[in-house]
Amino acid sequence: MAEGKKKFAEIIEKDRAQQTSTDWRGTFIEYLERVKQDPTIAKLAHARLYKVLMDKGVSDTTEAGDSKAAQFFGDEPIKIYNFFKDEFFGIEPTIAQIARYFHSAALQGEESRQVLYLMGPVGAGKSSLMESLQRGLEQSSPVYAIEGCPMAEEPLHLIPRNLRKEFEKMLDVHIEGQLCPVCRYRLKEEFKGRYEDVPVCTVAFSKHERRGIGIVPPVDPNNQDTSVLIGSEDISKLDMYSEGDPRVLDLNGAFNVGNRGMVEFIEVFKNEAEYLHTMITVTQEKFIPAPGRHGTVYIDAVVAAHSNEAEWQKFRGDHTNEAILDRIVVVKVPYNLRLSEEVKIYQKMLQYSDFREHIAPHTLEIVSMFAILTRLEPTAKCDLMTKLRLYDGKEVIEKGKTLKINVRELKDEARREAMFGISTRFIMKALDNALADSPEGINPINGREALINMVKAADLSDDARKQYLEFLQDTLHKAYLEILEKEITKAFVYSFEEQADALFQNYLDHAEAYVNKTRVRDRNTGEELQPDEGFLKSVEEQIAIIGSAADGFRQEVMAYLWAATRRGTKVSHQSYEPLKEAIEKKLMSSVRDMSRVITKARTRDEEQAKKYTDLLQALIERGYNEYSAEVVLRYAANNLWKD
DSSP states (O other): OHHHHHHHHHHHHHHHHHHHHHOOEEEHHHHHHHHHHOGGGGOOHHHHHHHHHHTTOEEETTTTTOHHHHHHHOSSOOEEEHHHHTTOOSOHHHHHHHHHHHHHHHTTOGGGGSEEEEEOOTTSSHHHHHHHHHHHHHHSOOEEEETTOTTOOOGGGGSOGGGHHHHHHHHTOOOOOOOOHHHHHHHHHTSTTOGGGSEEEEEOOBTTTTBSEEEEOOOOGGGOOTHHHHOEEOGGGTTTSOTTOGGGEEOOSHHHHTTTSEEEETTGGGSOGGGGGHHHIIIIIOEEEOSSSSOEEEOOOEEEEEEOHHHHHHHHTOGGGHHHHTTEEEEEOOOOOOHHHHHHHHHHHHHHSSOOSOBOTTHHHHHHHHHHHTTOOOOSSSOHHHHHHHHTTOOOEETTEEOOOOHHHHHHTOTTTTSSSOOHHHHHHHHHHHHHHOTTOBOHHHHHHHHHHHHHHSOOOHHHHHHHHHIIIIIHHHHHHHHHHHHHHHHHSTTHHHHHHHHHHHHHHHHHHHHHTOOEEOTTTOOEEOOOHHHHHHHHGGGTOOTTHHHHHHHHHHHHHHHHHHTTOOOOTTSSHHHHHHHHHHHHHHHHHHHHHHHHOSSOOHHHHHHHHHHHHHHHHTTOOHHHHHHHHHHHHHHTSOO
16 A cells, blocks of 8 residues: 555656756846747747647558558658557548648748638548647647736837847747737836836646637527637726726637637637737737737737538638638548558547457448448449448459459549548447447447437438438448358467468469469379369359369469569469459358258257357457357358358
């Protein structure tokens, strides 16, 4: 117990020491010395946030060795920002656009005077992206500010305009902005103009304490008070001071609070356009009107906003909003379209929840398939399930050949793809329902049932409901049966990979002899034999290679593997996708009848009972618990091997 208390105390003291090490207080003249040593401490808001993003490091899709991403995004490598990497999946181009905005703005490009606007469907991650930027600010180094300033403003504003050029050369910084009315008054009355004596301190960012991060929620259209944005006059002080006295000001609006950091507009276009006009001066001129008769207030803040596409289209359609539209950088935040990335999203969300029930293999894969199918646009080139697999970097085999469809072309012809469909929140609610109803854990079967119930109860158009149910009850039913048969085969066949590789090597021996018109040397007896065409056909017919097509297929296999060997690539049964599929189907067919008997038998003899127990144990070793293993085997018996 005493040891535990000691550890807690050590953690607390260590954190307190770290906090204390970043705290600083001194005079303005001392602050100037600090700026001279490190000019970056006086950077503006956009540059500060850009540094937050870049400090974690950057790579690209080619460096990461992600072949699936490379196929989806094409030849042009997409940058991967480590700041977002563990939290956001499948929206790399969106994140790259956000980073480009901050890069340009940090260099004082036009983006520094534009609103960063995220537009996309519900649940695509717009709010989460904003929250991650805000967390980044909170975890970054504190800023130096005039002590007591309600806006934590940059101390360099104290330098008179006639001296700024000289100070800029000495400090190697650009000085922008002017004192707020409160600090102007204090400098004159409290410090008698001696700005070198004004106290400066460090101020940490905090969303909840409203320091450097301002939040603007949608406001009632009938009561859109701009004080929410620019602050107000404290009427309780008007008895003591005149209306023009800066001491009556209460600079606590979102723009005042967000100075030096960022201001977020939630569901921005739910507000009336007139309410948003303050954005125009904040972005282009970097000032807002002070409450009452106090002139203007300089603002240095990243202004960011988000809403859904329908609200954006409505706002954009009104030509009277042109002034605001001209000050917006639009970044689309679509849904993810890559299956493997969608699975990661739900893994992350479940980690953040308190659910600890068992989740059987392929459960998240199946619900992710449904989510992505609803986001895809139909194409004449292939069905939606094939499109899903191609987008995930998988090779699709058709009549013994890899389907040659250009993924970039598929994406180019589907302009609105990923801007509609089922949200991640919808999927998570279905998973939550299934987990709450099943203490033994969930599997692809009850996960799919939960989605069916959700779709039936959802407020959807008749066409959408019909299509979604077809995905769940037909498309995904068939997809899961394919997965399940392979899963059971791999559990049933002892050392599946070894047997597949043995079958692969045997096929290569006989195919090479057939193509080269030579004989096969038996690896065990050393006998020279004629190539076994019956064996070759038994493999090839698994992927519909029959008749005269067999000769061409055997030549293609040998050419492909010969080229791989020349490159020094190690070959296995997984090297050539069509042959891999044929071999796996051959193994599946070899155990299908036995699996069917063992899983369907109501009364098993001693040998069958042992094999069933072994099969259950093999599935448990592959990640199932006993309950889910029995459920999927019953499902296989009822659906996979029907009489």
